[in-house]
Amino acid sequence: AQSVTQLGSHVSVSEGALVLLRCNYSSSVPPYLFWYVQYPNQGLQLLLKYTSAATLVKGINGFEAEFKKSETSFHLTKPSAHMSDAAEYFCAVTWSGTYKYIFGTGTRLKVLA
Amino acid sequence: EPEVTQTPSHQVTQMGQEVILRCVPISNHLYFYWYRQILGQKVEFLVSFYNNEISEKSEIFDDQFSVERPDGSNFTLKIRSTKLEDSAMYFCASSERFMDEQYFGPGTRLTVT
Numbered sequence: 001a002q003s004v005t006q007l008g009s010h011v012s013v014s015e016g017a018l019v020l021l022r023c024n025y026s027s028s029v030p031p032y033l034f035w036y037v038q039y040p041n042q043g044l045q046l047l048l049k050y051t052s053a054a055t056l057v058k059g060i061n062g063f064e065a066e067f068k069k070s071e072t073s074f075h076l077t078k079p080s081a082h083m084s085d086a087a088e089y090f091c092a093v094t095w096s097g098t099y100k101y102i103f104g105t106g107t108r109l110k111v112l113a
Numbered sequence: 114e115p116e117v118t119q120t121p122s123h124q125v126t127q128m129g130q131e132v133i134l135r136c137v138p139i140s141n142h143l144y145f146y147w148y149r150q151i152l153g154q155k156v157e158f159l160v161s162f163y164n165n166e167i168s169e170k171s172e173i174f175d176d177q178f179s180v181e182r183p184d185g186s187n188f189t190l191k192i193r194s195t196k197l198e199d200s201a202m203y204f205c206a207s208s209e210r211f212m213d214e215q216y217f218g219p220g221t222r223l224t225v226t
Contacts (some may be wrong), residue, residue: 003166008178010226027193034213036217041203041219042115042219043119043217043219043220044115044156044204044206044217045217046214046215046216049214051212069143090156092156094212098160098169099144099146099158099163099168099169099211100146100158100161100169101148101156101215102158103148103155103156103157103160105155106155106156109124
């Protein structure tokens, strides 16, 4: 069965430091992978997506993620954290033949001044 | 930028009452979805809807739930007889084509007392 695991429900980084949010997936078929961000009292906003083209995917707000099949990972990174990056981040997986996304439990990012 | 909207933002209802959650998907989108997130848990898929019929549903989406597109702009989720465990944030989403990224609304927080 397909699933997503996000390691670390809470991550704190200093402003200007590297952001690394971890996502590992389990899928018996080629996955499509997504990162969404949720700011307080807002909906889920798409950051980036992997759909079997380039393995390094660039998204909005300076975020990027790399699909590594051998590690079944799709970690989200940003070279330099801004205060405005503080939010909750969700990794999600889907696959051909289904309409649903399966989400991870989310990682709340805190950026320290 | 087009966005998915949902009303109300917060709904309080008594156990056993019917509730209708409303969504206006992005205007040129053809696929519609409902997800829910119980406090502290994962975002879970409920149902997808295309061409005026349910295309996929989860085991959560039992006979107490129904969806409808009553006109050309709205998409609704009805819970016939609410239970305490239906308390959650309900997200509507839409996509233009099958397997396109899904765009999420801000959610409706449903509280069943």
